[in-house]
Amino acid sequence: MNAWKRFLVFISLAGVAALLGAACSDGFSAGNPTGPDDLERVTQTLVAPPFLPEHDQVAVGGPKVVQVRLVIEEKLIEIDPDGAKVWALTFNGGVPGPIIVVHQDDYVELTLVNPETNTLMHNIDFHAATGALGGAGLTQVNPGEEVVLRFKATKPGVFVYHCAPGGVMIPWHVVSGMNGAIMVLPRDGLKDEEGNLVEYDKAYYIGEQDYYIPKDADGNYKEYAAAIEGFGDTLEVMKTLTPTHVVFNGAVGALTGDRALTADVGDKVLFIHSQANRDSRPHLIGGHGDLVWRGGSFGDKPATDLETWFVPGGSAVAMLYEFKQPGLYVYLSHNLIEAIMLGAAAHVNVEGDWDDNLMEQVQAPRAIP
Numbered sequence: 001m002n003a004w005k006r007f008l009v010f011i012s013l014a015g016v017a018a019l020l021g022a023a024c025s026d027g028f029s030a031g032n033p034t035g036p037d038d039l040e041r042v043t044q045t046l047v048a049p050p051f052l053p054e055h056d057q058v059a060v061g062g063p064k065v066v067q068v069r070l071v072i073e074e075k076l077i078e079i080d081p082d083g084a085k086v087w088a089l090t091f092n093g094g095v096p097g098p099i100i101v102v103h104q105d106d107y108v109e110l111t112l113v114n115p116e117t118n119t120l121m122h123n124i125d126f127h128a129a130t131g132a133l134g135g136a137g138l139t140q141v142n143p144g145e146e147v148v149l150r151f152k153a154t155k156p157g158v159f160v161y162h163c164a165p166g167g168v169m170i171p172w173h174v175v176s177g178m179n180g181a182i183m184v185l186p187r188d189g190l191k192d193e194e195g196n197l198v199e200y201d202k203a204y205y206i207g208e209q210d211y212y213i214p215k216d217a218d219g220n221y222k223e224y225a226a227a228i229e230g231f232g233d234t235l236e237v238m239k240t241l242t243p244t245h246v247v248f249n250g251a252v253g254a255l256t257g258d259r260a261l262t263a264d265v266g267d268k269v270l271f272i273h274s275q276a277n278r279d280s281r282p283h284l285i286g287g288h289g290d291l292v293w294r295g296g297s298f299g300d301k302p303a304t305d306l307e308t309w310f311v312p313g314g315s316a317v318a319m320l321y322e323f324k325q326p327g328l329y330v331y332l333s334h335n336l337i338e339a340i341m342l343g344a345a346a347h348v349n350v351e352g353d354w355d356d357n358l359m360e361q362v363q364a365p366r367a368i369p
Contacts, residue, residue, distance in 0.1 A: 036107045036150060041065045046098035049249050050204040057199050059103040059187040066102045071113040072122050074227050079211060079245055080252040086211055087227035088177040095250035096207025097180025102153050103187050109150040116144035119226060121165055128159035128182050136164040153184040156298035158316040162276045171238060175212055179276035181205060181316045186298050192291055193301050200270040200320060204261050208275040208344060209250060210243035247343040255346035263323050265352025274316035283308040283334040284321060291320040308334045326352040
């Protein structure tokens with residue numbers, strides 16, 4: 001072999017070696033060293049909405065296996081000041097279920113527990129997952145059972161999860177409160193419309209819930225001894241497509257008064273809003289959607305400066321706003337009938353100094369001259 005041929009062979013072998021090295025570094029080699037079995041495992045402690053679990057806005061290190069635990073609880077809850085009650089089917093005891101936060105390419109490893117004190121079979125469908133009906137086909141658990149599901153979070157954004165046991169049980173479980181959300185952050189963090197990193201000072205999760213509570217002949221809300229006892233009556237109300245209540249975080253007034261959200265002037269606040277069943281159109285009275293990730297997709301450029309944004313049924317949407325004035329803000333569905341009469345409203349109390357340049361009462365009310 002002459003020197004030229006030996007050189008070509010050397011270059012070819014070097015190229016093959018480089019390709020194999022790249023494949024190995026990307027996790028495509030035999031044994032897949034970057035598969036879930038080889039990754040760091042962390043446990044995420046879930047918290048009750050409207051709060052989010054502790055998390056990094058920009059990923060630290062490589063992908064991880066994030067372990068979470070959801071315990072199903074069937075419980076009777078009161079949802080309005082007049083004493084209306086519903087048998088809520090819940091993840092971790094609340095409506096909505098807690099929000100899970102991971103980064104793109106992390107693995108979510110969920111332990112789903114259905115205690116023997118419950119009466120129904122349950123499962124979970126993650127809109128962020130790929131295959132097997134979002135995991136619903138692999139997570140059916142009867143009372144007294146638990147199951148472990150692992151999936152890779154391949155798409156960045158905010159997504160709904162909900163129970164989906166099949167047939168009419170799917171909408172009944174969802175409108176009984178059995179839904180929540182997961183946020184899959186880009187590994188390099190959120191970006192504004194120009195592609196620059198944007199960080200938030202606070203984040204809140206608002207789960208909008210529609211209820212369909214049967215009434216008796218006198219117009220009073222019915223109450224049942226067990227969840228399944230009201231199944232038939234509730235289906236009849238559901239068929240009207242007219243909810244008796246549309247609320248934020250499980251009940252009328254759950255995010256108002258002493259339970260209002262809080263912020264300071266200058267805070268950039270991320271609002272995550274989910275609706276597992278019906279369309280919604282959130283609006284912040286006195287503020288704007290500085291950045292709105294339509295459809296919840298963090299892979300797309302956010303829209304800017306919106307007055308009201310759309311949450312299609314079965315989805316979650318993220319909005320970021322920097323508060324500029326102190327005082328009371330109302331975050332509501334701008335179907336004002338649902339907001340004022342059915343309960344779809346929250347309050348945000350903001351502390352700080354007033355800026356007359358943005359707004360000023362030039363003259364107090366007085367008699368017309």
